[in-house]
Amino acid sequence: MADGRPLYVARPDLPPLQDLLPALEELWQSRILSNEGRYHDEFEAALASYLGVDHVSLVTNATSGLLLALLQAGLTGQVITTPFSFVGTSHALRLAGLEPVFADIDPISLNLNPESAAEAVTSATSALLPVHIFGRACDTAALDNLAEQHDLKLIYDAAHAFAVNDKGGSVLRHGDMSVLSFHATKVFNTFEGGAVISNNAMTKAAVDELRNFGIIDEVTVSRVGMNAKMNEFCAAVGLLQLVHIDDNIAKRGIVDARYRELLANIEGVSCLPAMSAQTQNHYSFPVLVDAGARYSRDELYNKLQKQGVHARRYFYPLISALPMYRHLPSARPENLPVAHDIAARILCLPMFPDLTADEQERVAGIIADAAIGAV
Numbered sequence: 001m002a003d004g005r006p007l008y009v010a011r012p013d014l015p016p017l018q019d020l021l022p023a024l025e026e027l028w029q030s031r032i033l034s035n036e037g038r039y040h041d042e043f044e045a046a047l048a049s050y051l052g053v054d055h056v057s058l059v060t061n062a063t064s065g066l067l068l069a070l071l072q073a074g075l076t077g078q079v080i081t082t083p084f085s086f087v088g089t090s091h092a093l094r095l096a097g098l099e100p101v102f103a104d105i106d107p108i109s110l111n112l113n114p115e116s117a118a119e120a121v122t123s124a125t126s127a128l129l130p131v132h133i134f135g136r137a138c139d140t141a142a143l144d145n146l147a148e149q150h151d152l153k154l155i156y157d158a159a160h161a162f163a164v165n166d167k168g169g170s171v172l173r174h175g176d177m178s179v180l181s182f183h184a185t186k187v188f189n190t191f192e193g194g195a196v197i198s199n200n201a202m203t204k205a206a207v208d209e210l211r212n213f214g215i216i217d218e219v220t221v222s223r224v225g226m227n228a229k230m231n232e233f234c235a236a237v238g239l240l241q242l243v244h245i246d247d248n249i250a251k252r253g254i255v256d257a258r259y260r261e262l263l264a265n266i267e268g269v270s271c272l273p274a275m276s277a278q279t280q281n282h283y284s285f286p287v288l289v290d291a292g293a294r295y296s297r298d299e300l301y302n303k304l305q306k307q308g309v310h311a312r313r314y315f316y317p318l319i320s321a322l323p324m325y326r327h328l329p330s331a332r333p334e335n336l337p338v339a340h341d342i343a344a345r346i347l348c349l350p351m352f353p354d355l356t357a358d359e360q361e362r363v364a365g366i367i368a369d370a371a372i373g374a375v
């Protein structure tokens, strides 16, 4: 069996427990546990400042954030999206009564290919829902153009894109709305949580209403909304997490660089090229098993698993291959050749700030053994 601790693909970051205790004391005293309390409002403001965006609405998780954004955008019919994502992306469309239309991805960024998206536009299209996958920013300029050209709403699933910037600032400023996830496995977590970033004050106000049943005041309810309010505990955790996030991202950067060094001379696997003109958050460390490698992706996955290294095949199967989506005309594999190729070859290695050099050597050693047929 394996030496050392089992290695999972992600390991949630937490603030020191003693830093949380004063906030807990105050919560216990005040009995204000939710509904835009003190920690909620402080965290919302701190996040806007940290991310460099104006309009942040905290929510319970990214899935409800996506749903709120889709509802607020007033969409109908079809929405063009990527099959290479977590299933929550398309589920949000379905839950909002919309039809996902899948378009192929770019082989370098692994994000929705703007040209494929353009080919998928019909008279029934009302929006685009791209994803900044693994914190690799989409071709926002091309997607902005496409949305403008056809008068489409543009909502980004930015679940992976915490603290990702391009030359002009946060990637979250693009489109009508962007939705972050603060789930335990993401780069920045509040146990569960998320945020909708709006590009104007009116949209933020509407999202804020929608997340609280459409309630305006004691006697006024503006519209049908849901409950997606972040509670005070999660907000207090979020404030404390912000203190350490730059440090954690820097540590992820060191892990990333070490993997690249360790894997550089191993036959059969390739690291993804870093995206130029973007800051990275090192959300994940995906590798691609080369088409001609002596081992398949699944063989490598199993070898790692046996040695206590729980790599993950993100994102396999594609969303478009799942039972509730595969009947759609756009889900045909011929329509999505790049997405199918990547989904068959990708493997995400353990990536978290305190992954040690020894542990990374252990991972690379298993891959190196597979390359020479030793295990």
Ligand SMILES: *Cc1c(COP(=O)(O)O)cnc(C)c1O
Binding pocket: 060, 061, 062, 063, 064, 085, 086, 088, 089, 131, 157, 159, 160, 180, 181, 182, 183, 193, 194
């Ligand atoms: C995690 C994730 C979601 C869902 O986020 P939750 O906060 O868990 O609801 C949506 N989209 C993508 C791409 C994700 O990785």
